[in-house]
């Protein structure tokens with residue numbers, strides 16, 4: 227299979243790239259940091275199993291031209307595209323938040339995915355899979371996560387509506403909602419992260435769900451179930467629980 231992964235220079239995307247290559251697939255590892263991409267490529271034993279593509283997902287023109295050139299160079303069309311690149315920034319002072327922060331988060335997490343989809347979709351064959359990584363954060367009003375959670379809710383909705391509109395093309399849209407995963411993104415968090423799993427477990431859950439052709443992949447499932455239950459609580463209880471996380 228040809229598997230394209232954005233955000234392959236770190237965390238979940240990097241692990242997915244290594245695991246798909248180790249399983250004998252050809253990985254197109256995308257990122258904006260050429261040094262980190264070369265380091266990743268050097269870790270793949272068989273160099274023919276990895277190609278790198280350098281672009282910033284927030285730059286629409288660059289994303290379009292690099293992805294189109296990359297696809298042209300493939301001997302076979304793409305089988306799987308995993309749109310995983312993302313950023314997390316929290317709002318510390320909700321009464322005086324910076325609009326620029328919200329714009330930065332949406333530029334990567336929402337428009338970054340939209341830019342990749344626009345570049346890839348006309349070139350995806352029947353039977354291919356378009357995988358969009360959102361987050362379980364979209365399911366609960368986590369403290370300080372106004373920008374991050376909203377960007378993930380937005381990208382989840384975009385992918386879900388797209389699933390409906392392209393159902394007849396034979397291209398499958400898969401949404402992925404991870405809970406907490408040990409990566410540089412969450413290493414920066416200073417609060418308790420219940421049920422945080424390793425990047426290897428996250429990669430395994432994603433690869434398994436993608437192989438099965440599941441429409442939606444969420445892990446760890448117990449954490450997803452808890453969040454879904456919390457969503458049904460009265461708002462005052464949701465607020466109290468969310469605030470407790472901030473105080474840990």
Ligand SMILES: NC(=O)c1ccc[n+]([C@@H]2O[C@H](COP(=O)([O-])OP(=O)(O)OC[C@H]3O[C@@H](n4cnc5c(N)ncnc54)[C@H](OP(=O)(O)O)[C@@H]3O)[C@@H](O)[C@H]2O)c1
Nearest residue numbers: 233235236237238282283310311312361404406407409411
């Ligand atoms: N870790 C978690 O607990 C968790 C939970 C739910 C959802 N997620 C989502 O999973 C995805 C991967 O997260 P992670 O934890 O693996 O984070 P990470 O280790 O910080 O990796 C993020 C990746 O996205 C890339 N990226 C960010 N902005 C980009 C841009 N403008 N253009 C191109 N690439 C860009 C980064 O590239 P650079 O190396 O150049 O910065 C990096 O490769 C994200 O979408 C995140 O929101 C993570």
